[in-house]
Amino acid sequence: MEELINKIKSRIHLSAKAEAYFYSISKEIFFSKDSSLIRQGQTVNKIYLVTDGCLRSYCTDINGREHTLQFAIKNWWISDYIAIHNNEGATLTIECLTDSTIIEFNAKDLEEMLTLFPEYEAFQRYILERHVVSLQKRILNQLQLSASERYDLFLEQYPDIEKHTRNYHIASYLGITQESLSRIRIEKVKK
């Protein structure tokens, strides 16, 4: 939590009152491996910051297959923003791939934070812009790069993550079959 406060302070001036309020609306929670923070279909009103561990968000299509949208490791934010913004049931399930510690915020409390302490908005905007950048990159990479190039970028973006993930998690993140992922890995070993 202290790390987050320091990060906020490095970008904006956070008054003692605002800092105290921010502390009061945050909750550090430990989740064991395989537990779910959000389940597809449920109401969502929480946003999470990962402080330790590894999480995955995915949707399940009409045929029952999972498609991974995002992995979240230390310092990554994760939630189902569609569900929060549109006030509808979750499209995503968010599960812990390892024992994980997160800081939980109620989305309404964060909104209240912006009303009470408008200076916080600059930090909120920074987080959102970083999130949009990450999503834009992901879409563009998906459109224009080969599977092998996408895999390279994935490894850059999530170093060491392969220790915690199953092959089908990564294959479904890259939008390829598990066989293709195995082929790509074999080719990389040969090089």
Next chain:
Amino acid sequence: MKALQLVQYGEIKDSLAFKEVSKPNIQANDVLVEVKAAAINPIDTAIIKGNLQSIIPIPLPSTLSYDVSGIVIEKGDQVNEFEIGDLVYSRVPQEQMGALAEFVTVNSMSVAKKPGNITFEEAAGLPLAGLTALQSLEYAGIKENDKVLIHAGSGGVGSIAIQYAKSKGAYVYTTTSTDNVNWVKELGADRVIDYKTEDYKTIVKDADIVLDTLGKNYTLEAFEVIKQGGKVISIAGPLDEESAKMFGMADYKLPEELTQLCNAKEAKYKYIFMHPNGAHLSEIKTLVEDEKIKPIIDKVYPFADSISALTHLATGRAKGKIVIKLS
């Protein structure tokens, strides 16, 4: 809800009817599953024909089928392992038989989350055959470098048993017909024996385990190919004495010929009767997600064509599972 029910014993075309029945109720340990797909197995056609009336007495009419995948939509007070919305698969216990319906109630002990990397249709094809393969080979204590003969590698049980045995590091022999040799090889079997052109008894020597999925002569012949102290596991041969007791046949004796063969080879003979088990299905889920086991689907039928699906199954020519899509 709509259900396909067995209304009388006999030929498939004369014995089944789609009926509107009430949605099943759940008990404290049950989940109610909205069925997405159900799979059919040889046991279903045997039930329809009335061949199993003495061992599996069921009231008529009854909804058919055991293999299911779908979504948990209700759960009993005592169920902690599952939540509403979980995607699951199961081999439904005998007393809850009825997967060919819009909803089915299942004891949560028999349920597992479905593998995330396959469809509902693929998942529905796994439970009965997968549990049979796993429980047979686990009973035999399968381990790395064991030599295992699996009969009928293209069948529902055989195709999964080959993959399960390979995941344990065994050397796998399997038998199949010429048409199936190539795709059975792709499942990972080390030596695929085309029974139309080769005699497996001259190829397989000193096997640690034989998985007999065919019965009759194959059960007896298994003792020709196993090593001294080997194991013959059967899902189609005669009952062993322990299994017979479970069915209330206290005075049952293993056929004399089989007893002699067991003694001569100091071998173990065991008849395996698959039992529903959620923990075993979770093990299969992991193997499927790691691509150690791939479900093999012959054909997916819409619910309205279930009777055609059962007729197709009865021909015995399916290569992999026959699945029925509910919604």
